[in-house]
Amino acid sequence: MGKENDQIGVVTALVRTAFLVNAVYAESGRGHGLTPQQGQLLCVLMAQPYGMGELSSMLGLAKSSLTGLVDRTERNGLVRREPDPRDSRAVRVALTTRGGRLAEEFYAETCRRIEHLPVSLTGEERTTLAGLLGRIVRDNAVPMVFIELDEAVPAANRQ
Amino acid sequence: MGKENDQIGVVTALVRTAFLVNAVYAESGRGHGLTPQQGQLLCVLMAQPYGMGELSSMLGLAKSSLTGLVDRTERNGLVRREPDPRDSRAVRVALTTRGGRLAEEFYAETCRRIEHLPVSLTGEERTTLAGLLGRIVRDNAVPMVFIELDEAVPAANRQ
DNA sequence: TATTGTTATACTCTATAACTATA
DNA sequence: TATAGTTATAGAGTATAACAATA
Numbered sequence: 001m002g003k004e005n006d007q008i009g010v011v012t013a014l015v016r017t018a019f020l021v022n023a024v025y026a027e028s029g030r031g032h033g034l035t036p037q038q039g040q041l042l043c044v045l046m047a048q049p050y051g052m053g054e055l056s057s058m059l060g061l062a063k064s065s066l067t068g069l070v071d072r073t074e075r076n077g078l079v080r081r082e083p084d085p086r087d088s089r090a091v092r093v094a095l096t097t098r099g100g101r102l103a104e105e106f107y108a109e110t111c112r113r114i115e116h117l118p119v120s121l122t123g124e125e126r127t128t129l130a131g132l133l134g135r136i137v138r139d140n141a142v143p144m145v146f147i148e149l150d151e152a153v154p155a156a157n158r159q
Numbered sequence: 160m161g162k163e164n165d166q167i168g169v170v171t172a173l174v175r176t177a178f179l180v181n182a183v184y185a186e187s188g189r190g191h192g193l194t195p196q197q198g199q200l201l202c203v204l205m206a207q208p209y210g211m212g213e214l215s216s217m218l219g220l221a222k223s224s225l226t227g228l229v230d231r232t233e234r235n236g237l238v239r240r241e242p243d244p245r246d247s248r249a250v251r252v253a254l255t256t257r258g259g260r261l262a263e264e265f266y267a268e269t270c271r272r273i274e275h276l277p278v279s280l281t282g283e284e285r286t287t288l289a290g291l292l293g294r295i296v297r298d299n300a301v302p303m304v305f306i307e308l309d310e311a312v313p314a315a316n317r318q
Numbered sequence: 319t320a321t322t323g324t325t326a327t328a329c330t331c332t333a334t335a336a337c338t339a340t341a
Numbered sequence: 342t343a344t345a346g347t348t349a350t351a352g353a354g355t356a357t358a359a360c361a362a363t364a
Contacts, residue, residue, distance in 0.1 A: 013292035015305040018180035089322040133172035146174040248345045
């Protein structure tokens with residue numbers, strides 16, 4: 001006897017999955033000398049340069065927190081503040097050459113590691129999962145904190 | 160023309176979902192005067208008291224980081240270090256009465272908020288999602304960072 | 319006046335290395 | 342000797358409030 005009920009609830013599943021992904025993200029960053037926050041900043045900037053205010057609202061941080069994060073990342077030579085030609089108060093934060101290279105490496109390794117998480121899921125199940133999570137992400141207007149490149153092809157093999 | 164392909168990959172879906180859950184977790188904590196880390200500590204301790212080493216490995220933190228986190232949370236009156244009767248070197252970290260009350264409130268509100276994330280999913284889809292994520296969580300041996308209580312019944316209504 | 323971004327300040331979070339005390 | 346935990350130190354991350362410069 002005993003109800004043999006292995007099914008956990010959606011809430012628990014989501015929170016624990018987030019914990020797992022966070023850990024993988026942090027570990028992947030560590031391997032590249034990146035804090036999770038700096039890794040996240042680089043990933044956001046892979047899509048395009050952004051202003052401080054945009055980054056602030058995308059990442060959910062106070063503007064002064066962004067100033068510090070960009071300062072440190074800039075000091076490490078990974079990003080650069082460029083003047084915004086259309087508003088002399090504003091700056092555009094962009095990846096440096098080195099930052100872009102590191103971003104690609106970090107992104108690729110993170111993808112590789114995250115991809116290993118659903119080891120026991122079939123291809124069809126992964127598609128189902130991606131579809132369901134994709135709807136959650138879309139419905140809740142999650143900002144472009146992680147771009148969508150072709151997952152099937154490792155970065156090293158892209159032309 | 161155009162491939163009308165809204166389907167994002169599993170990796171992107173997982174990373175963005177984690178970002179979303181993190182944001183909700185942080186916001187929920189803020190409403191209770193808790194940092195995400197302190198909120199997480201309280202949630203872990205809802206299940207049972209743990210030693211510093213156990214917490215360290217469950218949360219993926221260096222032991223000295225745990226010392227600081229427990230120090231601050233203890234200073235706030237939310238947890239307590241108790242001597243381990245079986246090893247005088249060790250301590251058991253447990254919730255205080257006030258910490259337990261706050262943990263329940265934080266936990267309940269976090270559940271409520273996370274539960275709202277899959278707004279557009281049917282009950283069946285939520286079950287499917289929970290099943291798939293549950294397998295990922297199980298396969299990757301995610302520690303008990305968020306306990307599983309009856310999600311259907313709000314904490315306030317439990318006897 | 320409103321907005322963009324930085325400074326000043328004060329915590330919290332985290333890790334590494336060295337340490338104390340007990341097993 | 343090994344293990345449990347703390348201390349010392351240094352840096353990163355974060356927020357609030359006050360500020361400067363431009364729109």
